[in-house]
Structure formats: structure tokens, C-alpha cells
Amino acid sequence: MIEVMTSPTPSFVAKPTLIGKRVLLRPVTVADAPGLVELLNDPDVRRLTGTHGQVRPGVLERAEALYSAQAAEDDELYLAVVEPATGEYLGEVVLEDLDADNRSCSFRIALVGPRAFGRGYGTEATRLILAHAFEAVGIHRVGLEVFDFNPRARHVYERVGFVHEGTKRQALHWQGAWVDAHVLAVLADDWSRHGGFPASR
Ligand SMILES: CC(C)(COP(=O)(O)OP(=O)(O)OC[C@H]1O[C@@H](n2cnc3c(N)ncnc32)[C@H](O)[C@@H]1OP(=O)(O)O)[C@@H](O)C(=O)NCCC(=O)NCCS
Secondary structure, three states, X not given: OOOOOOOOOOOOOOOOOEEOOOOEEEEOOHHHHHHHHHXXXXXXHHHHOOOOOOOOOOHHHHHHHHHHHHHHOOOOEEEEEEOOOOOXXXXXXXXXXXXXXXXXXXXXXXXOHHHHOOOOHHHHHHHHHHHHHHHHHOOOXXXXXXXXXXXXXXXXXXXXXXEEEEEEEEEEEXXXXXXXXXXXXXXXXXXXXXXXXXXXX
């Protein structure tokens, strides 16, 4: 058996601040919880993420508990997307489902619709966190799923290097209609080929 030398086991224990031109990513705090609640109440975000049901009572307390626990988590990374000048919370980016043996994880992003969609924030936030995943943490594969009725998100993902791997047919039942979910992933090699963060703007 040939032993392959690899860098240390990947972990999300480090909680970085990542600075872009349009957005800044920083570790979430309990003070961001009202922003997360706004996100969870946004009808566009609920549809595009396929989130069924109503927001339940106690959502602020659950959001506070989730965000305040993040500092200690080593298998997931929640960063707030904020407006650099004002510090306003615009949404969250998340790396989770860390499989350290296989150096893989999944990614998701959601911005607060009315004030954040379509301004380049999502593209930059995705590039910033992928740069961290590949270049600082040593992740090999980042995967996600995107619904067929969300071409904006798919466009952003493919623009930064995600590749379509397949389709889960009729994976979501939304308001009486079946919706496909597309499986996308970006590998460390794709990321390098794409030019990494600075060259791929
Ligand atoms: C998906 C999301 C993160 C994208 O972030 P964003 O800041 O809105 O996107 P950006 O402004 O960076 O880029 C949008 C791109 O999509 C393109 N676009 C917009 N509508 C589109 C459509 N219907 N079809 C294809 N492309 C579209 C824009 O032209 C732009 O591309 P360009 O820069 O090459 O011109 C954000 O819209 C969001 O949070 N949506 C709600 C939650 C969600 O859908 N999360 C993803 C679940 S998989």
C-alpha cells in the first residue's frame, strides 16, 4: 500500500474574518440572531431554500442558541455576511457536514432578500469562504444542492467553479409542484484551475 502524505486533518475550529470588496465575512455572534430570524421569515428565502412550514414560536431564542454555540464548533463554520462600512448583517454562509477523513463538506448561503439580492454580495461571499476552505483548511471537495427554480443561485455557484454532477428528480414538493434538485460540487483542483480567489473575480 502506498501511503499518501496529506496536510493535517481539516477542521473548522478557526473562525476567520474574511475581507472582500463588497462584503466582509466574520464569525456569527448572538447579536446577529435577529438578522437570522429576518432571513428565516423571508418568503423568497424560504421558497428558494425549500423550507417548508411556518416559522415556529421561540425562533429568536433558537437562533441565539445556534449562533452563540458556533464559537466552539470544530465541524461547521458559520460566518455572517456583513456590509463592510456599516456592519449590517446581510445573511450567512455556512460550511457544514465536515467529513474530515475525506476532506469534504457542504456549503450553503442565504442573504436577506430585499436589501441584499443581486448586488454581487453572494458571489463574493461564496468566493471568500471557498478560498478559506481550500486554501486555509485544506478541504478537497465542497458540495451543495440547488433547486431547479433557483437559476440565480446556480449561476453564482457555476461562476465561481462549482460543477453540475447530477440531478435528484422531483426532490422537493412545493405548492403542488415537483421540483428537481441539482447536485453541484467544486474540488480543490477545480478551484486551482479556476484561478483561486484573486484571479477569478
Ligand atoms: C443565491 C444568492 C446567495 C445569490 O447572491 P446574490 O448576491 O443575490 O447574487 P449576485 O448578485 O452575486 O449574483 C447574481 C448573478 O445571478 C445572475 N442572475 C440573476 N437572476 C438570474 C436568473 N434568473 N438566471 C440566471 N442568472 C441570474 C445575475 O446576473 C448575476 O450574475 P452576473 O454577476 O454574472 O451577472 C442570494 O440571491 C440568496 O441568498 N438567495 C436566497 C437564498 C438562496 O437561494 N440560497 C441558495 C440556496 S441553494
